[in-house]
Amino acid sequence: MVITGSNQASFQELKHQLQTAFHMKDLGNLQYFLGLEVHSTPKGIFLHQHKYVTDLISMAGLQSSNLVDTPLEVNVKYHQDEGDLFPNSLLYRQLVGSFNYLTITRPNISFVVQQVSQFMDSPRHLHLAAVCRIVRYLLDTSQRGLFFPIGTVPKIDFL
Template sequence: MTTIRTILAIATSKGWPLHQMDVKNAFLHGDLKEEIFMSPPPCMFSSPSTDITMSMGSDSQFIEKLQQQLKSSFHMKDFESLQYFLGLKIQHCPTGTILHQHKYTQELLTLVGLQDSNSVLTPMEVNLKLRQEGGDLLSDPSLYRQLVGSLNYLTITRPDISFAVQQVSQFMQAPCQAHLAAVRRLLRYLKGTSGRGLFFPSSTSLQLVGFSDADWASCVDTRLSIPGWCMFLGGALISWKSKKQARVSKSSIESEYRAMSAACSEMIWLWVGRHEISLPHISTENQPADVFTKALSRHRHQLMIDKLMLLDRPTSI
């Protein structure tokens, strides 16, 4: 998904058209010996089973030639302009492109009967510390696991829920009532922000900039630190992470160095051409990675959303 977001960011910045094609019955073109199950499990929703391709670039003749070559080898359907890709909605506006999962969010809320519930302004309560022992165990944890799995997929376009999803993902084996309550609050947050998505601005630079942060020893069960980092290509957010560190850090500076190391590894993977990474200090007030390390107050959460370039989908287009 980082590659897909990077492609969208580059195409939008350079004003390149995005073209979409679909290979009909793509699974019939492969030589498979394994047993294939075509029906999804009960209580799960998914998009139709298709193999979508997208193309972009400044050379329109080359793209047209490539499309003709694909059509000569496969039975393909031409969708012209890219609109849906792997369940993600791509909407174009005069100032850029918005990538969102509004339809998917609405289906998820309907699944749990929260489509008419009251919304909240933050995905998680400030200073809430979830523990392994969070009260009575759920008699049937299947719904909890299904919801957390669905929320993980939603983080493709919703970095603002990454920390909350990381927190509730820790208790898949034995979820308790407190864990389910945290999931339901997160869903109520999505109720009021279902149309929110990533904005990729047009005519922006393609400079790669990253931010990293860490909340030292914040896990109450293990005392592991929770780092977070995010990467911007120009003004577009293309990559981020919120995940507990594997080892206990003896000091806050150690946890910060570990977070910085992970962020630098991601930057190298994202094609740092000059092999140079500068490390300036970023104040807490201007640190967008803060939203990946802890639950924030309403005011600060909204500030971080603005910095992450999260916008509501255009409804008039």
């Protein structure tokens, strides 16, 4: 269970009530939760999924591939029936599903993930090339995530 709050007294009271009602163990400050890595600093909270990205790159088998600057080629449109069918549609679906979860901290890949998601039923080799490009983009940007600064005005920065 993750408990958070800005009022320390209320936080401690809630924690005490829960410990009275249930057997609980305090694990300290949140550092890792469901694939999200959490780093708290005096300036704010940084969320990223570096380990998740590393595992995704390994699943794709592209650890030593060439890097690309963008997750999507410029001026490319993908079509449902273009090219030969990719025989391992399970791998395609696993990678695209993993990308979808990654958009929690990487909103910059949302558009391209939506594009490749359209071909989950019968992916083609061309669609797999697009998925591999996303992985090659992630190779160079695996440390990026979202920063939530402490302050009075809510603002999110993508780092």
